[in-house]
Amino acid sequence: MNKVIVNIQGVEYTLVGKESEEYISQIGETVDDLLSNMLKTNRKLNVSTAAILTSCNLVDEKFKLEEELGEIDKKEAGFAKEKQDLMSRIEELESELKDKEASIAQSVHAEADLLKKKQEELSKCQTEISLMSESVREYRDDNEQLSKLNKELKFELQSYKYKVLDLQNKLFENQMTPTKEQKEAAQKQSK
Missing domain, CATH: 1.20.5 (Single alpha-helices involved in coiled-coils or other helix-helix interfaces)
Structure with a gap:
């Protein structure tokens, strides 16, 4: 507990409290200021009425x-x-x-x-x-090779066809030739 002596309107009072001494002193100063203001405002008041x-x-x-x-x-x-x-x-x-x-x-x-x-x-x-x-790609390559081979074979086939035709013509001529000879021989005999 703190004890602080404060002066309020010229009278000393001892205030006791758990608060700090500064706080208790501030309370005393504030009360003194409030009473002083009250007395200044109305000069006919005594201290106890102002209080x-x-x-x-x-x-x-x-x-x-x-x-x-x-x-x-x-x-x-x-x-x-x-x-x-x-x-x-x-x-x-x-x-x-x-x-x-x-x-x-x-x-x-x-x-x-x-x-x-x-x-x-x-x-x-x-x-x-x-x-x-x-x-x-492989099939294309194979296809190209087969196409080339096919062309070659067609060419050979065509070539063989011509040879066969040529041989047939020669055979026909050969067959016809003996017939001519036979005709000539027959004509000679009939003369």
């Missing part, structure tokens, strides 16, 4: 401050409820966000798997296309 009026003013101010404090407490309670509501909403939104993030992550993972499968399929298709292209 009662000052006390009434202080109690009035205390009541007004308590009422104001009550309003502030109500607002604070309203703010506390609003804060709690907002915190609940934040928790809901965070939960929704986590769910959406999980859903997006799952979708991304599924899309990545699908993309990987498509890339594997594409790679297989490209390999097949490459193999087919090689086969097509």
